[in-house]
Amino acid sequence: MTFNGNHLLGLEGMSRDEIEYLLDSADSFREISEREIKKVPTLRGKTVVGLFFESSTRTRTSFEIAAKRLSADFVSISGSTSSVSKGETLLDTARNVAAMRPDCLVMRHPRSGAPHFLARHVGCPVVNAGDGSHEHPTQALLDLLTIRGVRGRIAGLEVAIVGDVLHSRVTRSNVHALRTMGARVRLVGPPTLLPSALAEWGDIHHDLASGVRGVDVVMMLRLQRERQGANFLPTLDEYSRYFCLTREMLELAKPNAIVLHPGPINRGVEISSEVADGQASMILEQVANGVAVRMAILYLLAGRGRASVEQRQAV
Amino acid sequence: MSEGGAILFAGGTLIDPANDRHGAYDVLVEEGLVAAVGAPGSIGADAQRIDATGCWVVPGLIDMHVHLREPGYEYKETVATGTQSAVAGGFTAVACMANTKPVNDSAAVTEYILDRARESALARVHPIGAVSVGLAGRELAEIGEMYEAGVVAVSDDGMPIADGALMRRALEYTQLFGIPVIVHEEDPQLAGDGVMHEGRVCLHLGLKGMPSAAEEAMVARDLALLAQTGGKLHLAHLSTAGSIRLLRDARERGLPVTAEVTPHHFILTDEAVREYDTNAKMKPPLREQSDAEALVSALREGLIDVIATDHAPHHRDEKEIEFDLAAFGIVGLETALPLTLRLVRDHGLDPVTLVRAMSVNPARILGLDAGSLAVGRVADITLVDPDYVWTVQLEELRSKSKNSPFGGWEMRGAARTTMVGGRIVWSRGEQG
Known part of the structure; x- marks a missing residue:
């Protein structure tokens, strides 16, 4: 090939x-x-x-x-x-x-x-x-390379992509590549940023806890600050209340689950510092890859x- | 081209729904009028003979929705080039929208357009006046003054009328003159800065969408207003199955509403945008297969009255750019007839319905002396060859602009001869 x-x-x-x-x-x-x-x-x-x-x-x-x-x-x-x-x-x-x-x-x-x-x-x-x-094809390739490097394979893994799915080029490339490689995709976010028509790409979850429960990989998306004010969400504070990946939320995933983020991260908005800097975080590995x-x-x-x-x- | 003398269309099939004629008839034209209609070979006259064998002789096609761009945007199109394009497509008359520069919101601009038409047009030109001053959607334009000068309808086409109270007054006030209000139905907030239909393809391409509801919400509003005010409402370029449901309901209630559809909305879907083709970018946007099917069936049953092109010329520089930034709209005058003939061949559209939608009904809605080939009527005639095979070469379009998604398409059917007031203004050579 x-x-x-x-x-x-x-x-x-x-x-x-x-x-x-x-x-x-x-x-x-x-x-x-x-x-x-x-x-x-x-x-x-x-x-x-x-x-x-x-x-x-x-x-x-x-x-x-x-x-x-x-x-x-x-x-x-x-x-x-x-x-x-x-x-x-x-x-x-x-x-x-x-x-x-x-x-x-x-x-x-x-x-x-x-x-x-x-x-x-x-x-x-x-x-x-x-x-x-x-x-954003090179971003998705580096995400897949990171997942494969840590887990040895992509096929059969359950991957949750969380956040502003609607506007995310990282999501689109990842959805195509992950599904082609045999992973199962969940999409997680509020309905304003995750239209129901995207159900053909993966299982839709509007609840973060159900979205990350039992997954192998949590892929967090950067929340663009300008979404606030365009009525996709009321405030960043309220967004983080429902969709910020905290340690408690991450504990719902598989014990050896890994966390990816394309960066730059908004600490405390979509991801807590504890998770971003924790053992599960592959953020710097992604950059190297x-x-x-x-x-x-x-x-x-x-x-x-x-x-x-x-x-x-x-x- | 031919001037003055008598002309006999011989051996063709006459389709003249206004006079209940559909069959083998010869048609004689003298001094600009239909002089005789009779059985094949029955009209003896000293006339130039046009062999219409295998062709349809129909009342001149009328496109009630075009943008001629003059005055102000002559780099895109002029009255001269736009009507050259019209007659090549078989149209003997066009109605031109008001979004020129200056806007056609005054009798002076209406008169200017009519002057330009007298000087340079191959087809008849019927101006449409603005509903509101400057298309700004605030105050009514001087509709009476424009009516006296010659407008056949009013429309803020291109700029949806967001203000429901203004729309109400327009429907009421135009009753003084009996002319229709033609509406481009789009809720500006819902459409937002969308650039294509909001659906699967849009989500894939990462482009901003315009939901079907942006059109349907405005159709619903205007039908509700119409029920209250009366007047004449004409819904331009409907694009969604939901709009068709609303139209059907309004018709069943007997509301004075008419509607049109464009060939691109019934032939193409949002899949045409896949490669970010800016010639598939228009308003309303290309919708989904189920929408296109709803439009075709509404056309077939006569629920939709009119096929119009929304001929919207744009310069190359306004299309050869990023999809988000490209202008909305495509040219359509030279492809409308063959695209509609596809429906006749493949989707059971009755040729009589085609002639109603492309001639009889627009004439009726706009109050034009056209759409009929009765003896004594003006000889605006299109000779349609339904089997003429040709390929769309964009550079060969007569329109000044070449922004069409149909470049390279093989077409079947064309206007072989176009006659305006007894004068042949277009005639297609034997092999293109």
Whole structure:
């Protein structure tokens, strides 16, 4: 098995073999970050351009470190402060960047579907580093890598995803990947942030206790503060009263259950400090795995060279 | 193209529901009027002969919901290009919405549009005036002044009338002139900043949704008002099965309401948005399969009166951007007829019902002297070839804008000849 995509835009529709292959590839890159000299020449001479149209310190840093550990040149453009604020369209930005012959583009954008638009208009691979409320494929891959690393498998595990499911790109990517890999998914949150139509993705729980009871993995989502004031919830205080993962709540899960969070965390809102810093928390493991996942993706996409991608697009 | 002389449509099938004619008839046109209708071969006249074999001769199609964009947005469309597109699609008349710049909320703008039509239009142009000044939804526009100048209806289309009291007054006041209030039903708070139908696909794509209830709540409100005030209410571009249920109930109660549907709402569903195609972005949004089916069956049984395109031209630069930011709307004049013919072929739509929905009923609702091919009536005629096979090439559309989701679609059926007032304004070559 191999990964044949020209881009990594999302995990929806990806096969079990493909996801397995990406996780195995990422596993093999983990070791490089443990070396004293954390650099291999694999992507020497390749250029990776990050287009960050939405602020994202940790995802951008993670991609940058991944690129540099593979010896690629990494250049990053912050959309919100550059030509976009001067009125340049995404299409013009894409064409201009493409004209500089990058080997891979990494894009974070506040609008769902923006990386798909980019991919249609440039001749090089595009990696979605999070688009609006749609997908965040590298985050889900690092979550799966973390789960698999700790539990040895994904199939058969029960995973609760808790919080603002409606607006969460992390959820969408995870739901597709977890289900494809054979995990059972529960979605937990208030009805305003968890529409009943999502029942096709997993069992719906509006009660945190029933949602986490007996699960192997609790995946907490960051609650965007702007949801307060848009009437998705009355106040953050009231939200935390019903949906904050505390030690007592976590005790309802399996004894060896683990807790994931894509960060940055709101301590005391969706997760208590006790849990975030506790034994079950895999938050820092996730961050470490993020670099490995992104190295694997850049290796697989940027490593091919432009010609091969264009040939594949032609057929 | 042909001027003045007599023209005989020979050998075709006449579909003229206003006169209960459906069958083999020849139609003679002289001096801009229908001069004779008779059995095949029975009309002897010194006339240019158009072989209508295999085709339908129908009263000129009327699209009662288009955006011609002039004045103010001539970079998207003009009266000239919009009516070129209309006649290519078989339409002999269009009614154009008021959301121009300036808004058509005064007799001066109405007169300007009619002047431009006289100078440059291939089809008849019937302006629709604004309900409220500047489409702002606060004060009634001078509807009487606009009526005197030539508007055939009023509508704030594009901007829903959020204020129920204003809507009530509009339904009452328009009774002075007997013209309909055409409503774009959308609760602005419920629709919010949604960009597509709120449903499964929207949840997958992570886009903001507009729930069906945003339309249905306003339909329910306006039908309740209508029951109280009387007047004429025309529901534009209905899109949900729930709206159809409300319409059915209102009809059964005898309320003076009419309704329209667009071809894209009965042909496409929200699945068309899957690849973030901005040409599948419009208001109301493409809904679900069950909605499309409800629209088709309401059309078949005559519950929906009218097929209209909501032809909404937008420049490439307003569509080749992020989905969230792209303009709402698509062009429709050149694809409406073949898309509706799909219903005739595949979904049991009676051709007579098609002609009612695309000619007779819009003429009746807007009070136009059209929709009939009785002897002595104005010769606005569309010659429909239901089997003409062609492929939609966006660059070849006559509209100034190319924002259609039907690019590359193979179509069956087209207008072969379009005649306005006895003059042939469009004629399709033998092979496209």
